[in-house]
Amino acid sequence: MRSLDGLHLSPSIPDARFWPASSSGFFSVKSFFLTLSHFSGSPQDFPSKFVWKSQVPFKVRSFIWLVAHKKVNSNDMLQLRRPYKALSPDICVLCMKQGESVDHLFLHCSLTTGLWHRLFQLANLEWVTPRSIVDMMSIKFDGFGASKRGRVLWQAASTAIIWVVWKERNTRIFEDRVRNSENLWDSIVFLASLWAFCSKAFKGTPLNVLQLNWLAVCSP
Known part of the structure; x- marks a missing residue:
C-alpha cells in the first residue's frame, strides 16, 4: 500500500500490463518477495x-x-x-x-x-x-x-x-x-x-x- 501511495493514474493513457519490480516487466515471485522485503524489513530478521x-x-x-x-x-x-x-x-x-x-x-x-x-x-x-x-x-x-x-x-x-x-x-x-x-x-x-x-x-x-x-x- 505504501508503494501505491506515490502512484498517479492518468485517464489519457491507455491501460497496459507492466511489473516495474523486475527488469523484464513481467511478474515473478522472486521480484515480489524482494519488493516486500524492501518495505517490511522482516525478512532481514x-x-x-x-x-x-x-x-x-x-x-x-x-x-x-x-x-x-x-x-x-x-x-x-x-x-x-x-x-x-x-x-x-x-x-x-x-x-x-x-x-x-x-x-x-x-x-x-x-x-x-x-x-x-x-x-x-x-x-x-x-x-x-x-x-x-x-x-x-x-x-x-x-x-x-x-x-x-x-x-x-x-x-x-x-x-x-x-x-x-x-x-x-x-x-x-x-x-x-x-x-x-x-x-x-x-x-x-x-x-x-x-x-x-x-x-x-x-x-x-x-x-x-x-x-x-x-x-x-x-x-x-
Whole structure:
C-alpha cells in the first residue's frame, strides 16, 4: 500500500500490463518477495538460513518455519483461536510450572532448557538463554566448528531439539505417555545423526560412528 501511495493514474493513457519490480516487466515471485522485503524489513530478521538451509526433512523444516512465525498450536494460541479445545494457558505439560507459548515451550521450559544446555555442554560452549526462539535460531553458534560438517550437524541437532520437544509435548497431551530427559536426549542424538548422515557433508561416514562422537567427526 505504501508503494501505491506515490502512484498517479492518468485517464489519457491507455491501460497496459507492466511489473516495474523486475527488469523484464513481467511478474515473478522472486521480484515480489524482494519488493516486500524492501518495505517490511522482516525478512532481514527472519532466520531463513537456519530454517531452509538445514539438512533435515522438508516436513521438519516446514514445522520450524511455523515455530519461527509463532504459528504452531501452543496453548496460548489455541486460547485465542479455539478456546473450547485449549488446555489452560497457564499450564505447560512439560514443566507444569508456567504458561505454554512458543518461546517458553521451545526455549525457556526447564525441560527444554536442560536439553539445550546439554547440547552446548557437549560442544564445550558457554551460553545465555536468548529472549526468544527466533533469536536462538538467528545467533551463529559454531558449536561443532565452522566447517561444513560442523554447521550441518549443529543445525540438525538444534532442529532435533525443537522437533523432539514438540513430539513429546503432543505425546503427553494426547497419549498420556511421558519420557524423561535422558530418553529425549537419545532421540535427539539419533535424529540429528540420521539427518546429518543423509547429507552430502557426511557422505561415507557410518551412522554408528557419527552417533558416537559428534566433535570427532566434525574436526578437520
